[in-house]
Amino acid sequence: MGWYREHVVPRLVDVACGTKNTVASRERVCDGLSGDVVEIGFGSGLNTPYYPPAVRSVAAVEPADLAWRLAQPRVQASPVPIRRVGLDGEALPLADGSVDAALSTWTMCTIPHLDAALAELRRVLRPGGTLHFVEHGLAPDASVRRWQRRLEPVQKRVAGGCHLTREIVGSITAAGFTLAAVDSFYDDGVPRFFAALSLGVAVSPGPVSGP
Numbered sequence: 745m746g747w748y749r750e751h752v753v754p755r756l757v758d759v760a761c762g763t764k765n766t767v768a769s770r771e772r773v774c775d776g777l778s779g780d781v782v783e784i785g786f787g788s789g790l791n792t793p794y795y796p797p798a799v800r801s802v803a804a805v806e807p808a809d810l811a812w813r814l815a816q817p818r819v820q821a822s823p824v825p826i827r828r829v830g831l832d833g834e835a836l837p838l839a840d841g842s843v844d845a846a847l848s849t850w851t852m853c854t855i856p857h858l859d860a861a862l863a864e865l866r867r868v869l870r871p872g873g874t875l876h877f878v879e880h881g882l883a884p885d886a887s888v889r890r891w892q893r894r895l896e897p898v899q900k901r902v903a904g905g906c907h908l909t910r911e912i913v914g915s916i917t918a919a920g921f922t923l924a925a926v927d928s929f930y931d932d933g934v935p936r937f938f939a940a941l942s943l944g945v946a947v948s949p950g951p952v953s954g955p
């Protein structure tokens with residue numbers, strides 16, 4: 745991890761993702777979480793105030809040490825036990841079928857190999873376990889998409905590898921999840937190239953069986 749990504753991006757993310765317009769989406773996406781949860785791209789812990797009481801534990805996966813340090817006041821204040829179990833959503837140090845739910849917020853844009861991370865989530869979720877997500881991605885409108893394609897190279901450099909044009913819902917279903925609910929909308933108060941959100945819940949059929 746380079747100096748900029750290690751020392752600057754986590755602070756930028758803490759501010760940019762901590763604005764009050766994200767609160768309603770965080771509340772919505774955390775609704776219904778229960779049991780043992782894995783959160784990929786934990787960042788500075790901005791979802792912790794919205795974990796429902798039914799959450800028993802959270803296994804946090806976050807590569808940036810600074811983000812984990814920034815998260816500490818929120819981690820300590822949370823009634824839910826939270827431990828950092830790993831650094832990479834593409835290689836989760838969790839047993840097959842060992843978690844009840846997974847949470848990903850504004851993270852699938854950044855993980856280098858999203859298909860690998862989704863396969864890992866499917867592996868660690870019990871059959872019927874749920875993936876709760878709110879993510880930005882490819883916009884529905886052609887004019888916004890044009891800007892997204894123009895700006896993506898800059899965005900990737902400035903924002904730690906963040907892609908603007910990923911088809912998040914298509915990637916989730918391609919990984920074998922079934923959508924239980926999805927809402928796609930533009931987030932208010934954010935430039936549209938960054939504001940095309942998909943918020944939903946997808947159900948895992950369990951790990952892929954066989955060789």
Ligand SMILES: C[S@@+](CC[C@H](N)C(=O)[O-])C[C@H]1O[C@@H](n2cnc3c(N)ncnc32)[C@H](O)[C@@H]1O
Pocket residue numbers: 757761762784785786787788789790791805806807808811831832833834848849850851854855856
């Ligand atoms: C835009 S931030 C979102 C942070 C947090 N989820 C939130 O909602 O505030 C993306 C996060 O994904 C993390 N990340 C990047 N690559 C990752 C990977 N391979 N596995 C897990 N997390 C990753 C980054 O360090 C960063 O904390």
